[in-house]
Amino acid sequence: MALADSTRGLPNGGGGGGGGGGSGSSSSSAEPGLFPDIVELNVGGQVYVTRRCTVVSVPDSLLWRMFTQQQPQELARDSKGRFFLDRDGFLFRYILDYLRDLQLVLPDYFPERSRLQREAEYFELPELVRRLGAPQQPCPGPPHPRRGVPKEGSLGDELLQLGYAEPEQQEGASAGAPSPTLELASRSPSGGAAGPLLTPSQSLDGSRRSGYITIGYRGSYTIGRDAQADAKFRRVARITVCGKTSLAKEVFGDTLNESRDPDRPPERYTSRYYLKFNFLEQAFDKLSESGFHMVACSSTGTCAFASSTDQSEDKIWTSYTEYVFCRE
Numbered sequence: 001m002a003l004a005d006s007t008r009g010l011p012n013g014g015g016g017g018g019g020g021g022g023s024g025s026s027s028s029s030a031e032p033g034l035f036p037d038i039v040e041l042n043v044g045g046q047v048y049v050t051r052r053c054t055v056v057s058v059p060d061s062l063l064w065r066m067f068t069q070q071q072p073q074e075l076a077r078d079s080k081g082r083f084f085l086d087r088d089g090f091l092f093r094y095i096l097d098y099l100r101d102l103q104l105v106l107p108d109y110f111p112e113r114s115r116l117q118r119e120a121e122y123f124e125l126p127e128l129v130r131r132l133g134a135p136q137q138p139c140p141g142p143p144h145p146r147r148g149v150p151k152e153g154s155l156g157d158e159l160l161q162l163g164y165a166e167p168e169q170q171e172g173a174s175a176g177a178p179s180p181t182l183e184l185a186s187r188s189p190s191g192g193a194a195g196p197l198l199t200p201s202q203s204l205d206g207s208r209r210s211g212y213i214t215i216g217y218r219g220s221y222t223i224g225r226d227a228q229a230d231a232k233f234r235r236v237a238r239i240t241v242c243g244k245t246s247l248a249k250e251v252f253g254d255t256l257n258e259s260r261d262p263d264r265p266p267e268r269y270t271s272r273y274y275l276k277f278n279f280l281e282q283a284f285d286k287l288s289e290s291g292f293h294m295v296a297c298s299s300t301g302t303c304a305f306a307s308s309t310d311q312s313e314d315k316i317w318t319s320y321t322e323y324v325f326c327r328e
Contacts, residue, residue: 040081043084044088044092045089046093052067054099054100057102066083095125208291211326215241217239222316250290255276292327293327301317301318
């Protein structure tokens with residue numbers, strides 16, 4: 001997206017030579033009637049339909065200038081005539097929600113706060129930038145004691161109720177002494193001793209949390225009709241991950257792609273994650289290093305015939321295979 005206005009950064013061309021202040025800006029302002037009351041926006045491939053009064057609700061913002069200071073023909077459009085913005089289409093829904101009532105409401109365990117702040121800076125929404133940069137207030141909940149603040153999306157409420165927390169170095173402990181994996185809270189809400197505070201991968205007895213993770217992939221094979229030619233295996237397009245969100249993040253870390261289910265709370269289950277790599281052995285290694293072992297495997301497939309260049313017919317097998325891993 002081109003930024004033509006030298007002072008404020010109007011995208012896609014900035015209204016001729018009237019970019020300065022004073023009377024020049026008022027003469028180049030677009031009349032409200034030139035824009036439809038209902039506008040369609042294509043933001044990074046995501047389509048949004050909203051009212052024009054919503055996108056201009058914050059004066060002097062980027063969207064306000066686009067839809068008040070520019071003519072409709074000056075703005076970039078996609079092939080279907082929608083106004084186009086080359087920004088993060090997923091995060092723009094939070095920008096649009098803010099423009100509707102000037103309130104910031106984010107889902108629990110929201111992992112994209114810093115990226116959303118960057119989008120707010122681009123759209124020149126200073127109040128939203130300030131709110132996103134402010135320290136987060138603790139979410140209201142049951143008064144269970146806990147010292148550590150869990151990493152974004154790493155623990156669910158049910159784990160906090162059991163007393164899970166991040167390990168921390170005790171005051172006065174020597175630098176060479178290992179950090180304790182189990183801590184006792186100083187007091188419970190009722191005044192008595194509380195249960196142990198555990199790391200995310202531990203259960204109440206100090207061992208790793210148990211659970212199941214299922215990984216699956218779809219593959220296809222081409223076999224000659226006479227069954228004498230070597231089978232041609234097509235690469236695995238995607239390895240899917242099903243299971244509890246917190247367990248999947250613990251095992252696969254940064255190699256887990258959460259784009260299809262970004263707001264899933266840690267205590268919930270998902271079947272929409274997939275891995276950023278295509279090697280099953282790499283997934284097996286990560287599961288094994290985290291204490292998982294395979295307990296089941298299943299596969300289904302279909303067969304079809306396809307004509308090849310030598311006028312013979314090849315069999316194309318398409319299969320979907322799942323591996324179930326368990327940590328007890």
